[in-house]
Amino acid sequence: MGIVSALRCPRCGNEAASPAIFQCSGCNSILEVKVEVSHLSQPDLQGMLRSRDRTIWRWFDFFPIESRASIVSLGEGSTPLIHATRLGERLDIARLYLKNDTVLPTGSLKDRSNSVGISKAKEFGFATATVMSTGNAAASVAAYAAAAGMRSVVMVPVGTAASKIIQARAYGTTVVVVDGDFDNEVAKLYKAAVREFGWYDCLSSNPYRDEGKKSYAYEMVDQLDGEVPDWVIHPTAGGTGIYAMWKGFQEFYSLGWIQKLPRLVASQSEAAAPITEAFKKGLPDIEPVVARPTVAESIQVGNPVSLGWRALAALRESNGSAVALSDEETLEAQSLTARLAGIFAEPAAATSVAAARRLRSTGAIGPDELVVCNLTGHGLKQPEAIRLSDKELRPIPPVLEALREQVRRSEDHGGTLLVGRKTK
Numbered sequence: 001m002g003i004v005s006a007l008r009c010p011r012c013g014n015e016a017a018s019p020a021i022f023q024c025s026g027c028n029s030i031l032e033v034k035v036e037v038s039h040l041s042q043p044d045l046q047g048m049l050r051s052r053d054r055t056i057w058r059w060f061d062f063f064p065i066e067s068r069a070s071i072v073s074l075g076e077g078s079t080p081l082i083h084a085t086r087l088g089e090r091l092d093i094a095r096l097y098l099k100n101d102t103v104l105p106t107g108s109l110k111d112r113s114n115s116v117g118i119s120k121a122k123e124f125g126f127a128t129a130t131v132m133s134t135g136n137a138a139a140s141v142a143a144y145a146a147a148a149g150m151r152s153v154v155m156v157p158v159g160t161a162a163s164k165i166i167q168a169r170a171y172g173t174t175v176v177v178v179d180g181d182f183d184n185e186v187a188k189l190y191k192a193a194v195r196e197f198g199w200y201d202c203l204s205s206n207p208y209r210d211e212g213k214k215s216y217a218y219e220m221v222d223q224l225d226g227e228v229p230d231w232v233i234h235p236t237a238g239g240t241g242i243y244a245m246w247k248g249f250q251e252f253y254s255l256g257w258i259q260k261l262p263r264l265v266a267s268q269s270e271a272a273a274p275i276t277e278a279f280k281k282g283l284p285d286i287e288p289v290v291a292r293p294t295v296a297e298s299i300q301v302g303n304p305v306s307l308g309w310r311a312l313a314a315l316r317e318s319n320g321s322a323v324a325l326s327d328e329e330t331l332e333a334q335s336l337t338a339r340l341a342g343i344f345a346e347p348a349a350a351t352s353v354a355a356a357r358r359l360r361s362t363g364a365i366g367p368d369e370l371v372v373c374n375l376t377g378h379g380l381k382q383p384e385a386i387r388l389s390d391k392e393l394r395p396i397p398p399v400l401e402a403l404r405e406q407v408r409r410s411e412d413h414g415g416t417l418l419v420g421r422k423t424k
């Protein structure tokens with residue numbers, strides 16, 4: 001069982017009066033869950049590694065859930081960690097690995113946190129869960145609430161693409177489109193609704209749910225046979241991933257299960273890069289920005305108020321970095337990842353590969369270092385990021401000659417497509 005001591009404020013040390021209060025009454029910071037793990041030993045680790053359970057729940061002792069009976073799981077976890085040799089060759093990083101979270105149950109990293117968050121909701125006895133979201137969190141909360149037998153309400157800002165809303169709606173959630181800006185009006189309404197209706201909050205303002213992404217750290221160590229990456233690059237919006245990975249690696253380190261810690265990198269869009277800007281300026285906290293439109297829609301967050309400062313601290317403690325990418329770099333990385341590694345990631349997710357490329361080109365990452373890029377969301381989440389030309393869509397008559405002509409003209413491969421078998 002995950003042994004949880006009281007929720008504590010990471011800024012002023014206050015303890016929460018109840019386990020269901022998420023915010024410090026003194027300074028308004030989001031409280032932190034401390035899961036007691038110091039009693040765990042090597043045999044415990046061996047047991048976890050041997051477990052037939054391949055979900056994040058293999059690491060049950062590290063999560064703030066009292067009983068296995070509360071677990072709400074859709075099979076999240078143990079996503080492939082792929083040695084991407086062709087992409088690595090292009091980027092001049094021989095040991096480039098891709099953590100393929102596009103295969104998670106709802107197609108994004110949010111399932112790691114919501115499996116833990118909704119399990120806790122079940123333990124508390126909540127009936128309705130809620131989240132505000134630009135897409136991925138909405139679908140994930142809706143799916144896990146459905147599996148738990150809970151109702152859910154998700155709020156999205158006006159202008160959210162229908163393709164994003166459809167997935168959440170399919171799980172039976174109530175989708176509310178709010179006429180307002182995500183970081184301000186939608187956020188204000190969301191907070192008021194949580195207070196007014198007593199709904200279960202599934203944002204990064206929920207300290208239980210934030211623990212879920214610690215599973216990245218445990219899985220990487222397992223999949224690399226105990227080796228720790230030199231760098232882990234994570235597409236960053238709210239800062240949960242960076243915060244939680246750092247915590248997860250530190251837990252293993254404190255137990256003596258790993259001998260070093262990785263350097264963490266936040267990859268953001270330059271249209272919404274408050275963590276990167278604060279990192280570069282050496283500030284202790286983020287300064288909210290007004291997020292501009294970007295192709296990296298899922299990480300378009302200008303005010304990561306709950307965990308931004310903690311992610312910033314993790315980047316610094318790990319001697320890591322932060323990189324803000326242009327849309328052009330992001331789309332190029334999306335294309336390279338699909339064409340050279342066979343993984344179709346959404347643009348926000350591909351910022352991790354774009355950041356690896358940038359850091360290698362500046363020499364910050366060395367050619368022989370082990371680099372993991374987290375691919376946090378599926379390309380089909382945002383298919384409109386890829387534009388098909390009229391030429392590609394124009395039908396040909398069903399005759400071999402027309403096919404030959406079309407294939408010969410194919411821009412990418414020239415005449416080579418007309419040869420089926422490899423020549424020496």
Ligand SMILES: Cc1ncc(COP(=O)(O)O)c(C=O)c1O
Pocket residue numbers: 108109136137204235236237238239240241242298299346348349376377
């Ligand atoms: C695809 C994708 N990647 C990354 C993130 C980053 O989240 P965080 O910084 O909270 O780990 C999100 C969500 O905001 C997302 O949807």
Ligand SMILES: [Zn+2]
Pocket residue numbers: 009010011012013014024025026027028029
């Ligand atoms: Zn406090």
